[in-house]
Amino acid sequence: MKEFSGMGGLPRLHVAVLMGGWSSERPVSLMSGEGVAKALESRGHVVTRIDMDRQVAARIAEAAPDVVFNALHGVPGEDGTVQGMLDLMGIPYTHSGLATSVIAIDKELTKQTLVPHGIPMPGGRIVESAALFQGDPLVRPYVLKPVNEGSSVGVAIVTENCNYGSPIRSDVEGPWREFDRLLAEPYIRGRELTVAVIGERALTVTELVPKSGFYDYDSKYTDGMTEHVCPAEIPDHIAALCKDIALRAHRLLGCKGTSRSDFRWDDERGEEGLFLLEVNTQPGMTPLSLVPEQARACGMDYADLVEAILADALRGRLEERGMVKGAP
Incomplete structure (x- = not known):
């Protein structure tokens, strides 16, 4: 970390962009990761793209990056699993740490x-999916969603006149066919x-x-x-x-x-x-994603946003060298 990249004020870094994986959000993660990689390259950083598989630890160790940009969405990239792995490897990474990710x-x-x-x-409670076929856990309308998924994956709104039946039929497509446990919340x-x-x-x-x-x-x-x-x-x-x-x-x-x-x-x-x-904790970074859109509305372009996230991951190390500006 001796040279500086042109516009962002960061030293020139070797960044491993971790993307893909095998969650239901894999396509979005690939789009996020590619956008991040191109933005970093535009600022002069060296980028290694890593589509996560079961050998990911060995591949990261072989690449030996200064920092990992975690562009994964869903499990296991967003639930603390990858964070714990990177903590054990001693490699800094973007976004939230292990405990925060688990919660x-x-x-x-x-x-x-x-x-x-x-x-x-909202109030609500955890329900076993099989119990839904016996009766409603809450007064309709209510929302059913997986406990550990993001991006509105597997969300169902159960109303009086919905096609799910009353009680919900086990043969109807819905999150109860994919997940054993669901969170039931009142519909707002x-x-x-x-x-x-x-x-x-x-x-x-x-x-x-x-x-x-x-x-x-x-x-x-x-x-x-x-x-x-x-x-x-x-x-x-x-x-x-x-x-x-x-x-x-x-x-x-x-x-x-x-x-x-x-x-x-x-x-x-x-x-x-x-x-x-x-x-x-790891919102999308695709062209349609909300965080880049809000950053633009506040005067921060996409590459500035990516570098700000990167700087936060390295803040302690860079502050020691006088190489990082204050938080955006």
Whole structure:
């Protein structure tokens, strides 16, 4: 780490970009990773692309990078498994560490961590999928979602007139056929909002308006299926509350680099209608992703964002050498 890359103020680094893997979010991770790799190369860094497989530790050791940019989404790249491996190897990496990753990917543990500190989150409970075929766990409408998945993977909204049946039929397609345990939460009517945090700064609020249905995996990553209103056209005090909650959740969970907090807001109830749904510790970095979009809205281009995340991962080492600017 002796030479400096041109525009970002970082020394020229050898970065292993870890992407792909075998989770349901593999395609998104590959897009995120390739975007990150190209941005780093544009700033003069040396990049080794690694599509994660079972030999990933040996491949990282062979590459011997200065730092790993973790562009994985889902398990095992976002749940603490890869973080623990890199901790044992002594290699710095981007985004949150082991303990934070274990908690944040688990929606039940996240609630147990945040709700006692006054973070408003929906109620609900964990249910065995087989029990759904006997009766509803909550009054309809309610939401069923996997406990340990992101990107709205496997989410089902159960209403009075849905096609799932009453009770839910075991032969109908839904998350109960893929996961043994699910989180059941009351359905919150209203608007989908999200806030990105980078370092110690909450950026802005985006409203997500799906063209049809709700903001599921396909709506997130298919061009044209969701309108992003950035900044969201909401009252100033609601925007300020979203940003405050996102930053508090980021700090309480111990997030590093960047995170993204997702909300539902029942606009008929004002501040009492705002609920945090989850905190994503490794949000997407694709062309359609929300964190790069919010960064642009705040005057930070994509390569600046990538380098800011990288600098946060190396902050202690770089500060010793006087080689890093303050957090964005």
